[in-house]
Amino acid sequence: MNTSVHTTLPVAVAGQSIPVRAILPWAVFGLIVSALLIYFVGAEQGATSLISGHAVHEFVHDGRHLLGFPCH
Template sequence: MAHTATPAHSGNLSLPVIPLAELLPWAIFGGLLLILALYFVGAEQGATSLFSGMYVHEFVHDGRHLLGFPCH
């Protein structure tokens, strides 16, 4: 009882094309979010601190060590 796999349809499969003008704003937004996250994990303490206190530092403390950023 041998069975062979056959495609569900034998027509041409075409992938949707996303125009660069539609993709670019989302790529910029994602890049800015990544840079902001990198700042908070890697540099939000001491002289470069945007927020007073240690709340942000303590919130991202374990992530900071996981990514190799020294903090103490």
Template sequence: MHASATLSPAHLPAIEPVSIPVRELLPWAVFGSILLLLAIYFVGVEEGAAAIFNTMYVHEFVHDGRHLLGFPCH
């Protein structure tokens, strides 16, 4: 490659940010919020009287995550 054929930073096209309309972003924000709330429920609440599942499988599966996030469980 010749030295004259290389591109210098002055010859590169400018990169401009693309705006995302709120109506396109909102469904993803709602979906992400629902997933976050489900994760917080299963890690932080799924045990005892408020449990959806009567077994301890969910509790044992997320047990270390509970302690890592600061939720007490025993």
């Protein structure tokens, strides 16, 4: 009687290597989107404002306070 616990994962679950060339464009895209989000949450007001008015500032206002950016 075989009492050993022996499991083998299917090839798809065991892991596949992803080449850096495939990840790099998505990593750059993620960095750009993250930088834009950080900018709009953290610095879109006053002298650094790109969009006139208070609409963007008010839209991200709760996130600004949640993340601890100085506001008012």
